[in-house]
Amino acid sequence: MKRVQFNSRFIPYLLLLPQFAIISIFFYWPSAQAIHSSFFIEDPFGFGSAFVGLDNYTDALTAPEYQKIARFTVAYSLIVTFLTLSLGLLLALKADAVIRGQSTYKTLLIVVYAIAPPVAGLIGMMFFDQHIGPFVHFVALFGWDMKVGINYFDTAFAMIAVAVWNQIPYNFIFFLSGLQGIPASIREAAAIDCKSGTRRFWTVILPLLTPTAFFLLVINMTYSLFDTFGVIDVIVKDKPANNPITLVYKVYLDGFRGNDLGSSSAQSVILMVIVLALTLIQFRFIERRVHYG
Amino acid sequence: MYRTKFFDHLILIAGVILMLGPLVVAFTTSTHTAAEIHSNGLMLSIGGHLEETYGKVLFRKGGFTGEVTGMTMAVNSLILGLGFAIGKIVLSMLAAYAIVYFRFRFATLAFWLIFTTLLLPLEVRIMPSYKVMSELGLLNSHVGLILPLLASATGTFFFRQFFKSVPDELLEAARIDGAGPVKFFIDVLVPLSRTMIAAVFIIMFVYGWNQYLWPMLMTTDESFYTLMRGIKQILQVWVGSQIPDYNEAFAMAVLAMLPPVVVVVIFQSWFIKGLTESDK
Amino acid sequence: MASILIDQVSKIYDGGVHAVKAIDIAIEDGEFIVLVGPSGCGKSTLLRMVAGLEAISQGTVSIGGRVINNVEPAERDIAMVFQNYALYPHMSVYDNLAYGLRNRKTPKAEIEARVTEAARMLEIEPYLKRKPRALSGGQRQRVAMGRAIVRKPAVFLFDEPLSNLDAKLRVTMRGEIRKLQRRLATTAIYVTHDQLEAMTLADRLVVLNGGTIEQIGTPLEVYHRPASTFVASFIGAPAMNLLDGAIEGDRLVIGDVSMAFGAQPGTTGSVTVGVRAEDLTLAGEGDQRLPFKVDYVEELGAHRLVHGHLSSQALTAVVPVEAEITEELQLTVAPERIHFFAKETGRRIERPGSPVEGGAVRSYAREASFA
Numbered sequence: 001m002k003r004v005q006f007n008s009r010f011i012p013y014l015l016l017l018p019q020f021a022i023i024s025i026f027f028y029w030p031s032a033q034a035i036h037s038s039f040f041i042e043d044p045f046g047f048g049s050a051f052v053g054l055d056n057y058t059d060a061l062t063a064p065e066y067q068k069i070a071r072f073t074v075a076y077s078l079i080v081t082f083l084t085l086s087l088g089l090l091l092a093l094k095a096d097a098v099i100r101g102q103s104t105y106k107t108l109l110i111v112v113y114a115i116a117p118p119v120a121g122l123i124g125m126m127f128f129d130q131h132i133g134p135f136v137h138f139v140a141l142f143g144w145d146m147k148v149g150i151n152y153f154d155t156a157f158a159m160i161a162v163a164v165w166n167q168i169p170y171n172f173i174f175f176l177s178g179l180q181g182i183p184a185s186i187r188e189a190a191a192i193d194c195k196s197g198t199r200r201f202w203t204v205i206l207p208l209l210t211p212t213a214f215f216l217l218v219i220n221m222t223y224s225l226f227d228t229f230g231v232i233d234v235i236v237k238d239k240p241a242n243n244p245i246t247l248v249y250k251v252y253l254d255g256f257r258g259n260d261l262g263s264s265s266a267q268s269v270i271l272m273v274i275v276l277a278l279t280l281i282q283f284r285f286i287e288r289r290v291h292y293g
Numbered sequence: 294m295y296r297t298k299f300f301d302h303l304i305l306i307a308g309v310i311l312m313l314g315p316l317v318v319a320f321t322t323s324t325h326t327a328a329e330i331h332s333n334g335l336m337l338s339i340g341g342h343l344e345e346t347y348g349k350v351l352f353r354k355g356g357f358t359g360e361v362t363g364m365t366m367a368v369n370s371l372i373l374g375l376g377f378a379i380g381k382i383v384l385s386m387l388a389a390y391a392i393v394y395f396r397f398r399f400a401t402l403a404f405w406l407i408f409t410t411l412l413l414p415l416e417v418r419i420m421p422s423y424k425v426m427s428e429l430g431l432l433n434s435h436v437g438l439i440l441p442l443l444a445s446a447t448g449t450f451f452f453r454q455f456f457k458s459v460p461d462e463l464l465e466a467a468r469i470d471g472a473g474p475v476k477f478f479i480d481v482l483v484p485l486s487r488t489m490i491a492a493v494f495i496i497m498f499v500y501g502w503n504q505y506l507w508p509m510l511m512t513t514d515e516s517f518y519t520l521m522r523g524i525k526q527i528l529q530v531w532v533g534s535q536i537p538d539y540n541e542a543f544a545m546a547v548l549a550m551l552p553p554v555v556v557v558v559i560f561q562s563w564f565i566k567g568l569t570e571s572d573k
Numbered sequence: 574m575a576s577i578l579i580d581q582v583s584k585i586y587d588g589g590v591h592a593v594k595a596i597d598i599a600i601e602d603g604e605f606i607v608l609v610g611p612s613g614c615g616k617s618t619l620l621r622m623v624a625g626l627e628a629i630s631q632g633t634v635s636i637g638g639r640v641i642n643n644v645e646p647a648e649r650d651i652a653m654v655f656q657n658y659a660l661y662p663h664m665s666v667y668d669n670l671a672y673g674l675r676n677r678k679t680p681k682a683e684i685e686a687r688v689t690e691a692a693r694m695l696e697i698e699p700y701l702k703r704k705p706r707a708l709s710g711g712q713r714q715r716v717a718m719g720r721a722i723v724r725k726p727a728v729f730l731f732d733e734p735l736s737n738l739d740a741k742l743r744v745t746m747r748g749e750i751r752k753l754q755r756r757l758a759t760t761a762i763y764v765t766h767d768q769l770e771a772m773t774l775a776d777r778l779v780v781l782n783g784g785t786i787e788q789i790g791t792p793l794e795v796y797h798r799p800a801s802t803f804v805a806s807f808i809g810a811p812a813m814n815l816l817d818g819a820i821e822g823d824r825l826v827i828g829d830v831s832m833a834f835g836a837q838p839g840t841t842g843s844v845t846v847g848v849r850a851e852d853l854t855l856a857g858e859g860d861q862r863l864p865f866k867v868d869y870v871e872e873l874g875a876h877r878l879v880h881g882h883l884s885s886q887a888l889t890a891v892v893p894v895e896a897e898i899t900e901e902l903q904l905t906v907a908p909e910r911i912h913f914f915a916k917e918t919g920r921r922i923e924r925p926g927s928p929v930e931g932g933a934v935r936s937y938a939r940e941a942s943f944a
Contacts, residue, residue, distance in 0.1 A: 004461050004464050004465055004468070005394055005395055005396040006394055006395050006396070006473075006474045007395075007396055008395060008397075008473075008474055009397075011391075011395065011474050011475070012391040012395035012397045012400070013391075013397070015387040015388065015390055015391035015395075016387070016388050016391045016392075016403055018383070018384050018387060018388075019384045019385070019387065019388040019407065019449065020388075020403075020406070022384065022440060022443050022444050023406070023407065023410055023444045025425065025429075025440075025444075026422060026425065026440060026441040026443070026444035027410050027413070027418070027444040027445070029421075029425060030418045030421035030422040030424070030425050031413060031418050031421070033421035033424065033425070034417075034418050034420065034421045037420075037421070087308075090304065090308075091304070091305065091308045094301045094302075094304045094305045094308075095305060097298075097301045098298065098301050098302060098305065101302075101305075105305050105308075105309065106561075107558060107561055108309045108312065108313055109305075109308060109309060109312055110557065110561065110565070111312065111313060111316070111554055111557065111558060112312050112313075112316075113499075113557060114499050114503075114550065114553035114554040114556070114557040115316075115503075115550050115553070115554070116502075116503030116504075116505060116521060116549065116550070116553075117503075117505060118505045118521050118524050118525065119503075119521075119524065119546050119549050119550050122524055122528070122542060122546050123315045123316070123319050123543075123546060124315075125528075126318075126319070126322070126335060126539065126542075126543070127315060127335070131331060131334075132330055132331060132333075132334040132335055132539065133334070133335070134318075134334060134335050137334065165311070165312070165315070168312065169312070170568075173565055173568055173569065174568070174569060177565070177569040183657070183659065185655045185656075185657055185658075185659035186659045186660075186661065186662075188624075188626050188646075188653075188655070188659065189653070189655060189659040189660075189661070189720075190661075191625070191626065191645075191646045191647060192624065192625075192646045192647055192651065192652065192653050192673070193647065193672050193673035193676060193720075194647055194672070194673070194676040195645055195647035195648060195676065196676075199676065203672070204661060207663040208662070208663060222414070226414045226416045226417070227414075229416055229505065229506050230505040230506070230521075233505070233506075233509075233525070234524070234525070234528060237528055237529075248416045248417070251416070251417070251419070251420075252416075252419065252506070255419070255420040256419075256420070256423075256510065261420065264420055265420065265421070268417045268418060268420070271416075271417045272412070272413050272417050275412055275413060275414065275417065276412050276413075279411060279412050
């Protein structure tokens with residue numbers, strides 16, 4: 001809190017009005033509706049809805065289809081997060097280490113941040129396309145007959161690859177910034193205390209990067225859960241049958257394609273709870289972040 | 294300290310190839326005809342059809358109504374990007390100013406209400422949001438494209454953090470100089486925030502331009518399609534065609550990525566500053 | 574425990590900037606060498622080249638007879654104390670001290686022994702389990718020194734370690750560093766911009782300016798026989814008075830004042846005249862008189878610094894507290910205590926029989942009140 005503040009009566013409310021108007025109409029109202037609809041089943045002919053308590057939730061959670069999708073979502077999130085964090089960190093470490101050309105490398109490596117997930121997905125589709133995709137031709141040399149869009153595993157592979165590729169720049173930027181925030185004298189002291197660069201990394205640099213790493217961990221999980229919608233939609237091309245999809249995509253499918261408002265809303269609420277948990281963890285860790293003075 | 298420089302560069306170059314390679318290939322491939330691509334796969338060379346393909350994508354009237362051109366979609370994307378960025382900045386600066394610089398009864402409540410919007414991304418409330426827009430008659434409009442996206446706290450938190458770092462002495466000096474809240478905001482705070490505004494603008498513009506799910510859902514009228522929607526459309530046409538229009542798809546992808554990439558590269562330092570300082 | 578040879582060492586940055594220009598220093602085993610000079614003189618760069626934190630552009634550095642130009646810092650058998658301590662924030666004090674030893678596969682018992690001994694020497698035993706952020710500046714400084722001690726290196730390197738401490742603490746720590754180095758008899762290179770620190774710590778000083786050495790010598794040598802006007806004004810506080818003058822015949826002329834010179838001047842014509850403030854005294858009967866116009870007085874308690882003009886050139890003199898200050902004072906100075914420097918180059922002009930050596934190095938500036 002600022003030490004000195006204005007005491008005006010009306011102005012703060014005036015200032016907050018636009019933001020609150022928008023938030024109420026476009027956030028709280030729809031969210032409340034989502035929660036509300038999750039307890040109802042809508043008559044398919046639009047003649048009203050019936051209260052079913054937690055049925056939508058139990059139906060969704062116990063459905064094998066949902067569980068399969070949930071398992072894929074968890075695996076997908078973990079794999080994407082792990083890969084994109086590692087690659088982002090690796091590139092950041094190397095970019096930090098070189099002196100000549102650092103800013104060029106930096107510019108070239110952050111470009112992909114600006115690429116939208118669906119565009120990434122489109123380009124990915126080309127690379128993994130059965131007819132024209134160079135990656136497909138390459139792995140065919142090893143006997144892997146890749147059929148993205150048909151084979152579950154192949155499609156999952158493509159989705160993961162594209163999602164990882166799209167997110168590397170974000171992690172790269174943050175890791176690089178974190179690295180450059182470590183005081184030079186500490187790194188020099190470590191150079192005098194420890195011969196091996198690898199050992200220096202594990203014992204000094206990585207521990208000092210943990211605040212950044214935790215933050216990115218949560219961000220990446222959120223990214224894999226939600227922001228990759230565009231990737232999945234493009235790769236799956238409206239043919240979700242037998243293709244891997246994530247939970248958020250199923251919300252969209254059931255809601256917009258399947259017209260099952262109740263189930264879709266219940267799934268939305270389940271996702272809300274997950275996001276809530278993730279964000280709370282993030283804030284706890286950031287507020288309680290060890291300040292290394 | 295000195296060694297392994299060679300390997301460092303090697304890894305970095307590999308990284309650059311991995312990151313930019315697909316983009317380069319997307320562009321070069323777009324300059325060939327679809328038939329060439331179908332038989333030869335993705336190509337690194339530059340074909341002769343650059344103007345033809347891009348001209349078609351930009352200016353040919355297509356879609357179901359036969360009215361929409363790539364140019365129209367680009368304009369819509371631009372409106373979305375700019376509108377969202379400007380709207381975000383205005384809303385969040387005002388809200389952050391209120392929260393940080395004013396002592397009023399519901400300050401804590403206001404803060405938490407705004408904070409909770411961080412918890413739920415749009416994807417989780419698309420259906421009811423769609424219903425609300427439909428009831429308000431805002432489907433298929435630019436306003437409808439932009440407004441729901443503004444309902445989140447990201448910008449507000451960013452400016453809140455920045456305002457908190459502004460020295461108290463500035464406000465005290467301004468008060469002694471006779472500046473009220475409005476004057477202080479306009480004459481002192483806004484000029485001070487110039488770099489932050491630029492940084493937020495860039496991030497929000499890219500975010501708005503790259504929006505996919507929401508525009509896809511709420512625009513059925515093709516004249517409101519954004520470039521992202523156009524990409525989906527191209528892919529929908531693909532299914533079932535003999536030789537998909539690879540070249541046009543790539544051309545559209547290149548068009549769709551060009552403005553954000555240019556903005557990010559040119560304003561790199563602001564953009565990075567905005568990213569790394571907003572979330573910490 | 575090793576000698577160090579710095580042989581024609583230069584540091585040249587991209588763009589041709591010579592931060593260090595062909596420096597030669599031979600340091601004996603166990604010596605405490607202080608590199609002193611103003612900001613940008615190259616002293617830190619030189620230290621960092623010895624440490625391996627900067628590449629050596631030209632020349633060689635040898636420790637214990639071994640050329641270490643291309644040796645990694647961790648393998649040079651050196652330890653360094655940084656200006657901002659550079660303690661590992663995520664490790665306890667114990668781990669900070671033990672880290673270097675662990676990396677060298679020192680047996681656990683040995684680590685334990687060395688760490689406890691260093692902790693005892695530096696009186697940081699109570700803090701062993703704490704993290705650096707829970708310590709004060711002075712405590713952190715001692716931990717930083719502890720980290721260097723436990724390694725038992727051949728050379729200690731100090732990079733302005735006391736600059737971040739408050740004045741009083743600086744004085745105490747200065748003494749402790751000196752005692753420690755004496756006790757351990759480890760060769761040490763110490764960088765500072767503070768001439769008082771340099772004078773009190775060094776076995777020998779290296780005065781650097783603009784990347785080159787102005788003078789190497791013991792504190793007394795540097796004080797009594799400064800090799801150039803730069804050294805003369807840098808060492809000692811208040812700075813030596815430097816005046817434009819001339820030798821005419823057997824008189825020293827400064828502006829419109831002249832005094833009989835008696836002793837052999839060693840030169841004629843224009844010279845830069847150097848006189849320390851503490852060598853000026855109030856003229857008594859029979860002394861040569863230098864009329865001094867007083868501008869203002871600084872009271873230091875034990876002495877006074879009187880600032881004024883001698884024939885329109887600025888001059889500072891130390892005057893005892895009992896003396897009466899009037900608008901004009903008559904000062905005198907013994908000829909042996911006058912220094913001459915060449916006007917164009919600023920280099921010292923040697924004279925037979927001067928200066929009179931011996932006596933303590935006297936410093937009348939404010940820091941003296943803490944000594």
